[in-house]
Amino acid sequence: MDITRFHAAFFEESRENLDAMEAGLLAMESGSADGETINVVFRAAHSIKGGAATFGFTAISELTHQLETLLDEARSGRRQLDVDAIGALLVAGDALRGLLGAAEHGDAIDEAGLKRAHDGLAKMMGREVAASSAKVAAQEPEIAEWRIGFKPAPSMFLSGNDPLRILRELRSHGELGVTCLDTALPSFSELDPYEAYLAWDLMLPGSVPRSAIDDAFAWVEDQCELAIEAIPARSAVAPPPSAEVLDNVVAIGARNEPAAARNTTNDGDSSIRVAVNKVDALINLVGELVITQAMLRQRSTQLDPVANEMLLSGLEQLDRNTRDLQEAVMGVRMLPVEFAFSRFPRMVRDLATRLDKKVRLRTSGEATELDKGVIEKIVDPLVHLVRNSIDHGLEMPAERRAAGKDETGTISLNAQHQGGHIVIEISDDGRGLDRERILRKAAERGLPIGDNPTDAQVWDLVFHPGFSTAEQLTDLSGRGVGMDVVKKNIAALGGQVEIRSKKNIGTTVSIRLPLTLAILDGMTVAVGGEVFILPLNSVIESLQPAVGDVRTIAGEARVLRVREDYLPLLDLAAQYGLDGPVRETAAIAVVVEADGQRLALEVDELLGQQQVVVKNLESNYRRVQGISGATILGDGRVALIVDVGGFVQAQRVAQAA
Amino acid sequence: MSHDHITATESADEYLTFALGEEEYGVEILKVQEIRGYDTVTRLPDAPDYIKGVINLRGTIVPVIDMRLKFRLAKAEYNALTVMIVLNVADRVVGMVVDSVSDVIRLASEQIRPVPEIGATIDRQFITGIGTQGERMLILLEIERLMTSAEMGLVAHANAA
Numbered sequence: 001m002d003i004t005r006f007h008a009a010f011f012e013e014s015r016e017n018l019d020a021m022e023a024g025l026l027a028m029e030s031g032s033a034d035g036e037t038i039n040v041v042f043r044a045a046h047s048i049k050g051g052a053a054t055f056g057f058t059a060i061s062e063l064t065h066q067l068e069t070l071l072d073e074a075r076s077g078r079r080q081l082d083v084d085a086i087g088a089l090l091v092a093g094d095a096l097r098g099l100l101g102a103a104e105h106g107d108a109i110d111e112a113g114l115k116r117a118h119d120g121l122a123k124m125m126g127r128e129v130a131a132s133s134a135k136v137a138a139q140e141p142e143i144a145e146w147r148i149g150f151k152p153a154p155s156m157f158l159s160g161n162d163p164l165r166i167l168r169e170l171r172s173h174g175e176l177g178v179t180c181l182d183t184a185l186p187s188f189s190e191l192d193p194y195e196a197y198l199a200w201d202l203m204l205p206g207s208v209p210r211s212a213i214d215d216a217f218a219w220v221e222d223q224c225e226l227a228i229e230a231i232p233a234r235s236a237v238a239p240p241p242s243a244e245v246l247d248n249v250v251a252i253g254a255r256n257e258p259a260a261a262r263n264t265t266n267d268g269d270s271s272i273r274v275a276v277n278k279v280d281a282l283i284n285l286v287g288e289l290v291i292t293q294a295m296l297r298q299r300s301t302q303l304d305p306v307a308n309e310m311l312l313s314g315l316e317q318l319d320r321n322t323r324d325l326q327e328a329v330m331g332v333r334m335l336p337v338e339f340a341f342s343r344f345p346r347m348v349r350d351l352a353t354r355l356d357k358k359v360r361l362r363t364s365g366e367a368t369e370l371d372k373g374v375i376e377k378i379v380d381p382l383v384h385l386v387r388n389s390i391d392h393g394l395e396m397p398a399e400r401r402a403a404g405k406d407e408t409g410t411i412s413l414n415a416q417h418q419g420g421h422i423v424i425e426i427s428d429d430g431r432g433l434d435r436e437r438i439l440r441k442a443a444e445r446g447l448p449i450g451d452n453p454t455d456a457q458v459w460d461l462v463f464h465p466g467f468s469t470a471e472q473l474t475d476l477s478g479r480g481v482g483m484d485v486v487k488k489n490i491a492a493l494g495g496q497v498e499i500r501s502k503k504n505i506g507t508t509v510s511i512r513l514p515l516t517l518a519i520l521d522g523m524t525v526a527v528g529g530e531v532f533i534l535p536l537n538s539v540i541e542s543l544q545p546a547v548g549d550v551r552t553i554a555g556e557a558r559v560l561r562v563r564e565d566y567l568p569l570l571d572l573a574a575q576y577g578l579d580g581p582v583r584e585t586a587a588i589a590v591v592v593e594a595d596g597q598r599l600a601l602e603v604d605e606l607l608g609q610q611q612v613v614v615k616n617l618e619s620n621y622r623r624v625q626g627i628s629g630a631t632i633l634g635d636g637r638v639a640l641i642v643d644v645g646g647f648v649q650a651q652r653v654a655q656a657a
Numbered sequence: 658m659s660h661d662h663i664t665a666t667e668s669a670d671e672y673l674t675f676a677l678g679e680e681e682y683g684v685e686i687l688k689v690q691e692i693r694g695y696d697t698v699t700r701l702p703d704a705p706d707y708i709k710g711v712i713n714l715r716g717t718i719v720p721v722i723d724m725r726l727k728f729r730l731a732k733a734e735y736n737a738l739t740v741m742i743v744l745n746v747a748d749r750v751v752g753m754v755v756d757s758v759s760d761v762i763r764l765a766s767e768q769i770r771p772v773p774e775i776g777a778t779i780d781r782q783f784i785t786g787i788g789t790q791g792e793r794m795l796i797l798l799e800i801e802r803l804m805t806s807a808e809m810g811l812v813a814h815a816n817a818a
Contacts, residue, residue, distance in 0.1 A: 288716045530700055576702030620749045621711065621720040622813045625703055632713045638699040 010051045011104050017044035022093055026345040029086045032207045042071045048096065059109060060099045066121045067092050088120035143206035146213060149227035151199035156223045158194065169216045170204060177203030209362050279332050283518060286329045287613040293322045294634035330516060337415040338366035340379050344386055348411060351390050358397050358408040359390055365415035370422050371516035377493055378513065381486040385426045385509050386411060393430030393507050403504060422515060427508040433459060433501040441467065459499035460596060463487045491595065491645055493517065494537060520614050524607040524639065525590065528578030531639045533612055533631060538644040540591040540598065542606060560589055560600040567591065568651055571602040575626055594645040614641065671763050672788065674795055675742065675755040678730040683788055683795040688744050692758055695739040705810055712752060714743065720811060721752035746801040751811065764788045769797065
């Protein structure tokens with residue numbers, strides 16, 4: 001039998017195992033690990049070793065063997081994994097990743113890296129076990145549990161708050177121990193159903209971040225008595241299980257390795273691996289079905305509702321089914337944001353070490369789902385922003401101490417749904433942006449700023465091309481791409497980015513993204529005898545300008561007065577070189593915004609709003625100025641999607657010239 | 658068609674023939690995806706007149722070229738008989754409007770003559786040769802090169818021939 005055909009599966013599984021291993025090691029280092037984590041890490045290493053030995057990748061199996069020996073000692077309680085040991089294990093993981101790549105593509109092995117990994121592990125093995133455990137004991141005590149005393153004020157219900165909702169939310173973070181205190185409960189005859197009488201003692205595992213608990217109570221803080229108390233654990237690593245039990249675990253673990261390893265990462269969800277192009281084909285087909293269905297619906301409006309009752313109710317049913325199917329199929333492409341967030345613990349750790357800073361990473365909302373395409377494209381901007389926050393936002397430990405802050409800085413990554421959009425926020429509790437310095441910098445560069453600009457306007461200056469490369473703003477992250485690129489990439493996804501910052505409190509960058517790239521909320525407009533789609537997220541308002549509202553500048557450039565502002569006015573038909581039927585009525589101006597710039601587009605008629613399936617024009621044709629894509633309307637015709645960002649940019653170039 | 662005939666022209670290629678005005682053209686049948694009637698198109702901004710626009714071909718956005726306009730023929734009317742040949746060239750799908758489609762013929766290599774020096778609107782590099790079948794003269798198009806050429810304006814000119 002030719003076993004090489006199993007190679008691809010081995011490489012893929014090994015990478016998954018390496019990811020699980022890394023996540024586990026980082027969890028152990030940050031103290032958020034439970035007793036099971038070490039077993040997960042061990043099993044991951046063990047499966048890589050087994051596979052590598054089977055396929056004859058000796059370099060991989062040798063290194064994994066060493067790694068496994070170290071992990072085994074830790075698992076059996078003969079050794080405590082301290083920061084150095086975890087560091088060595090992570091380095092070995094990196095080396096393994098390199099070896100996997102080399103084995104897969106036949107590249108040369110990074111001998112130096114491999115030697116470093118071997119040496120690091122050997123050094124750990126040689127070290128006195130007792131010495132390392134002493135070191136662990138000296139570490140900060142770990143939080144084992146949260147004890148929360150929660151006593152709502154009697155009037156809590158009146159403000160629309162419900163303790164049950166809070167308990168449910170807490171339960172979603174981890175196993176919740178609940179003791180209800182009903183001492184305040186009056187006799188039944190005196191009971192006022194509008195008052196809150198119950199109080200609770202709640203227990204949550206220490207792995208739940210404090211911020212999650214605070215969030216749960218955020219709405220009721222001032223309407224209850226709340227006591228959140230951390231109960232420290234005795235040791236960083238859970239006490240080792242007895243030897244007998246351990247043997248059992250190994251046996252079971254060895255037999256069920258792949259399943260067990262995957263279950264721990266997927267929360268027991270069973271899943272299959274599907275090629276993306278198969279999913280895309282499916283989405284395309286459903287898109288077709290939606291269009292066909294829309295076509296039928298349109299035709300059916302001309303039918304006599306009485307004579308065709310059966311047919312029409314059937315069509316209605318089809319309408320519902322199609323919509324459900326479309327939603328379900330789109331859901332297939334959705335991935336949890338965790339996919340993007342999972343790389344940050346490692347990155348933050350490495351960066352903090354390199355910059356001698358102390359950084360704690362908090363993530364929340366990892367389960368929020370986003371289109372695979374969007375996630376893939378958002379990773380780079382996120383990496384840039386997180387790097388920025390650590391390098392530039394967070395102060396050195398000494399500086400933080402002097403400012404009366406916790407010397408460990410916090411970086412938070414949070415994802416959440418917000419009305420058809422996903423909002424991802426990257427926050428730090430660092431020094432915040434320096435308003436004066438940015439204004440000075442902007443003045444030096446001759447950027448236009450009004451008198452008394454608002455904070456938001458000042459922070460927006462950071463997105464100017466070349467601005468962030470200024471040495472004062474960033475050193476490490478300033479190299480290469482700047483914030484302007486981040487903003488451009490996010491805008492290319494149909495998203496928006498915004499900065500909030502307070503001096504010495506910190507900075508938050510908030511990114512708003514559409515759920516999927518494939519569907520867009522659009523405004524259909526008629527221009528020169530054709531139908532165009534304006535992306536709804538860039539439309540501000542539409543209005544019918546009076547004759548006096550349109551003026552020219554230097555005889556040609558037209559501007560439109562919208563209240564007290566003058567906006568450039570572009571005739572879309574002229575922009576697209578379309579000579580359609582002459583307008584019967586006055587044109588309509590649609591005010592759009594992109595890159596923070598407003599623009600009025602002249603169209604013939606507003607037709608309506610609809611969700612459209614975005615199709616690529618470039619797969620069969622070249623790129624067209626002012627067009628970002630195409631879609632198919634209900635009647636089967638093609639409509640082009642207006643590239644608002646492109647127009648705004650073109651306008652800027654024209655201005656600069 | 659007799660069995661002998663097929664074996665005699667073993668090295669033959671099949672061509673779809675179509676008419677543009679008085680002239681007859683041929684394209685390799687393997688490049689042809691399907692033949693359709695002419696639909697209304699959605700016009701494209703910033704495109705030459707012979708690029709009529711785009712149509713929806715079962716969910717794919719396909720540009721349509723009017724070859725009659727491209728070759729500057731006088732008569733380019735659209736009626737119920739106007740035919741569009743959907744081509745598959747260089748991983749792209751392109752529609753090509755012609756007057757009519759005639760048939761599919763086999764041409765052996767000895768039936769194909771070289772292109773003479775001519776001054777014409779069409780560059781010689783886009784013609785493979787002249788096919789002869791009795792009295793018929795077929796202009797054999799190098800359709801892939803033509804469609805991906807810079808002068809056609811269908812692709813960003815990085816791919817220009």
